[in-house]
Amino acid sequence: MKHLLSVADLDPTAIEEILDLADVFAEVGERNIPKVPALRGKSIALLFWEDSTRTRLSFETAAKRLSADTMNFSVGSSSVNKGESLRDTVETIEAMGVDCIVVRHGSSGAPWQLTAWTDASVINAGDGWHEHPTQALLDSYTIRQHRGSLKGRRIAIVGDIKHSRVARSDVLAFRALGAEVTLVGPHTLLPPSLDGWGVKVTTDLDEVLGEIDVLYLLRMQRERIGDAVVPSLREYTAHWGLTPERLDRLPADALIMHPGPMNRGVEICAEATEDPRAVIVDQVRNGVAVRSAVLFLLLGSGIDLVGGES
Numbered sequence: 608m609k610h611l612l613s614v615a616d617l618d619p620t621a622i623e624e625i626l627d628l629a630d631v632f633a634e635v636g637e638r639n640i641p642k643v644p645a646l647r648g649k650s651i652a653l654l655f656w657e658d659s660t661r662t663r664l665s666f667e668t669a670a671k672r673l674s675a676d677t678m679n680f681s682v683g684s685s686s687v688n689k690g691e692s693l694r695d696t697v698e699t700i701e702a703m704g705v706d707c708i709v710v711r712h713g714s715s716g717a718p719w720q721l722t723a724w725t726d727a728s729v730i731n732a733g734d735g736w737h738e739h740p741t742q743a744l745l746d747s748y749t750i751r752q753h754r755g756s757l758k759g760r761r762i763a764i765v766g767d768i769k770h771s772r773v774a775r776s777d778v779l780a781f782r783a784l785g786a787e788v789t790l791v792g793p794h795t796l797l798p799p800s801l802d803g804w805g806v807k808v809t810t811d812l813d814e815v816l817g818e819i820d821v822l823y824l825l826r827m828q829r830e831r832i833g834d835a836v837v838p839s840l841r842e843y844t845a846h847w848g849l850t851p852e853r854l855d856r857l858p859a860d861a862l863i864m865h866p867g868p869m870n871r872g873v874e875i876c877a878e879a880t881e882d883p884r885a886v887i888v889d890q891v892r893n894g895v896a897v898r899s900a901v902l903f904l905l906l907g908s909g910i911d912l913v914g915g916e917s
């Protein structure tokens with residue numbers, strides 16, 4: 608595997624291989640010195656054209672755990688503000704010598720475009736509304752960690768499906784691993800066509816709430832409320848939010864997940880974030896192990912992984 612651009616490029620065996628390797632890195636993360644020399648001498652550029660907190664920090668931490676060097680680029684502090692194009696930016700970084708480019712960009716397909724301009728491995732860290740493959744892998748890892756397997760699990764993904772790259776990648780990964788996925792949200796926040804998605808769809812959260820193994824809440828993208836996709840945030844919460852009442856009706860062994868950043872009081876109530884069924888912090892923690900596994904698979908094949916520096 609040279610690039611990680613889409614979950615669609617991974618068959619179930621490849622996904623399982625990444626998750627198994629993530630187990631090894633989760634163990635590394637618990638050592639006194641959580642570092643292995645596997646990618647020493649490799650250079651990883653983080654190119655973020657869109658805001659990010661956890662994804663960027665997570666990739667950076669993963670790279671450091673593998674002893675790689677990192678180069679950070681964010682739009683706010685770069686020559687992009689002087690009008691430099693994506694291509695010029697990539698060629699500049701390429702000229703400095705990098706082995707891997709982790710890219711987040713507002714345009715769907717940007718990571719594919721990058722592969723034409725560089726010899727480095729490219730990892731898609733979110734492209735527009737399209738995909739966010741490492742998020743889907745860490746979500747799958749988190750469900751597997753808590754429930755052993757995704758096979759036959761009933762997963763409801765709730766909220767702004769239409770604009771969500773997380774939902775697109777999650778559906779691909781969850782289905783590949785044998786889960787049954789239901790998308791829940793207002794008509795205005797569902798994609799116009801769901802042909803080929805292989806999911807069930809409903810606008811009624813209460814209809815499915817009592818029969819699910821995982822409740823996956825998406826961020827209500829406040830910046831899009833102006834488009835009048837829902838009448839008001841209060842209305843959104845009343846119909847599709849995880850409120851204290853719904854928390855009571857959620858099965859005792861269900862998992863509550865969210866990719867972050869959360870809008871407390873909109874799609875998720877504060878009580879739910881503290882509930883023992885919530886695994887949102889595990890998602891963040893597992894992100895480092897899963898991204899370490901991806902970096903190792905793309906850049907480190909043939910290198911001894913086990914020897915640490917401790």
Ligand code: NCD
Nearest residue numbers: 662733739773826866867868
């Ligand atoms: C998501 C993203 O940026 O796609 N966040 C993340 O990576 N954890 C989801 C979101 O912004 O709503």
